Amino acid sequence: MNDHDLDTLFAQARTPTPADEGAAGRFLSGHRQRRTRQRNIRAGWISTLLASAAAVAGLTVLRPAPDLPASAAYGVYQSAWGDGW
Amino acid sequence: MRALVLGLLALSGMAGASDMDDLLSALKQAQTLEARGVVEVTVLFPPRELPTKSAKALPRVPFRPGLLARNFGVSRARQEAVAGRPATRFELTPKNTQAARWTLWIDQEWNIPLGYQESFPDGTPARRAVFQKVNAPPVRVQVAVPAAPEGLRAALIAALPGLRLSAGVQPTAVKSRPNGGLEISLTDGVNVFALVTSPRGVRAAPGIASRRVGTGFVWLVGNLPQSVLDQALARVSRVDTAGLGTFLKVDASNAQNTPTLHKETP
Numbered sequence: 507m508n509d510h511d512l513d514t515l516f517a518q519a520r521t522p523t524p525a526d527e528g529a530a531g532r533f534l535s536g537h538r539q540r541r542t543r544q545r546n547i548r549a550g551w552i553s554t555l556l557a558s559a560a561a562v563a564g565l566t567v568l569r570p571a572p573d574l575p576a577s578a579a580y581g582v583y584q585s586a587w588g589d590g591w
Numbered sequence: 592m593r594a595l596v597l598g599l600l601a602l603s604g605m606a607g608a609s610d611m612d613d614l615l616s617a618l619k620q621a622q623t624l625e626a627r628g629v630v631e632v633t634v635l636f637p638p639r640e641l642p643t644k645s646a647k648a649l650p651r652v653p654f655r656p657g658l659l660a661r662n663f664g665v666s667r668a669r670q671e672a673v674a675g676r677p678a679t680r681f682e683l684t685p686k687n688t689q690a691a692r693w694t695l696w697i698d699q700e701w702n703i704p705l706g707y708q709e710s711f712p713d714g715t716p717a718r719r720a721v722f723q724k725v726n727a728p729p730v731r732v733q734v735a736v737p738a739a740p741e742g743l744r745a746a747l748i749a750a751l752p753g754l755r756l757s758a759g760v761q762p763t764a765v766k767s768r769p770n771g772g773l774e775i776s777l778t779d780g781v782n783v784f785a786l787v788t789s790p791r792g793v794r795a796a797p798g799i800a801s802r803r804v805g806t807g808f809v810w811l812v813g814n815l816p817q818s819v820l821d822q823a824l825a826r827v828s829r830v831d832t833a834g835l836g837t838f839l840k841v842d843a844s845n846a847q848n849t850p851t852l853h854k855e856t857p
Contacts, residue, residue, distance in 0.1 A: 571790070571791050572791075573791065573792040573793055573794045573801070574789075574791050574792070574793045574794065575793070575794055576793060576794050576795075576796035576799055578793055579785070579787065579793045579796070579799045579801070579810050579812045580637035580638070580796075580798075580799075580812065582774050582785045582787055582810075582812060583637055583783070583784075583785040583798070583812040583813065584634075584637060585774075585785075586774075586776040586783045586784070586785045587650075587653075587783050588650070588651050588653065589650070589651070590632070590646060590648075590649075590650030590651055591632065591634055591650045591718065591720075
């Protein structure tokens, strides 16, 4: 293949064909659909995470604090006796 | 016959008064004179990992003579030797039969305590400190039990309406707790009780009553039957401790409840 053949081949490759028409539009359309799908999936996860965090926070705040161990009361009693005991 | 009975009754009363006077005299002497040596200290209530330890002097008991005379009967028991020294044993019997009873051993020569024992109502020891070895002579000390603030009892009843305190029990000090709430020390002259207001409850255990009141909790801790502790808190209708603020000690240490040792000379 000589230089002329190569030039002809490149010229053919640069010439738009019917298949090239609307390719950019098709790509953009598909790209947008994929982005929307990903966004929806991500939004679903974030919503789930936020809901879980809210549930945990709500339980933490609303649930009564557990009772202190008996040693907390005994410590106060012992301190009322003072040092040495 | 009637005269004989009256005479015996009078003698009995005089003996009781005399025993009380002798004991109070020894407790007064203990404010300025203290024995040293080896003391075995055992505390079974509240329970602890190692109930017995050794000390060089008796731990302090914040005796309050006025309340002691009001709330306890005192009788002189037999003479006993403590760490080889002749001592007189005094039995303190509470007028409130559910309170803990005490035994004190007083050195006959020095007229100061050589041992104490707090007993459960069934007679088993709850707290005991007795000399095993005594060094002579005793050392000079200056010990003072801070007076209970005037008006504290009324303020406490106002802060916790419905609190049932035995007539002979007096609050002696108030201090704040690090995570909110107050600790109020109570005494009947010998025994000590702890009343606590707290944002949190405390697990049930012997000698502890805890009750939810409003958004917080009230605890009462002491060597009393569980039913007595529960009943003391059963009718507390609210907790408003604002009126106790004037009684709060700035220093939240135990110093306000502990007899103060000012100086000591051999």
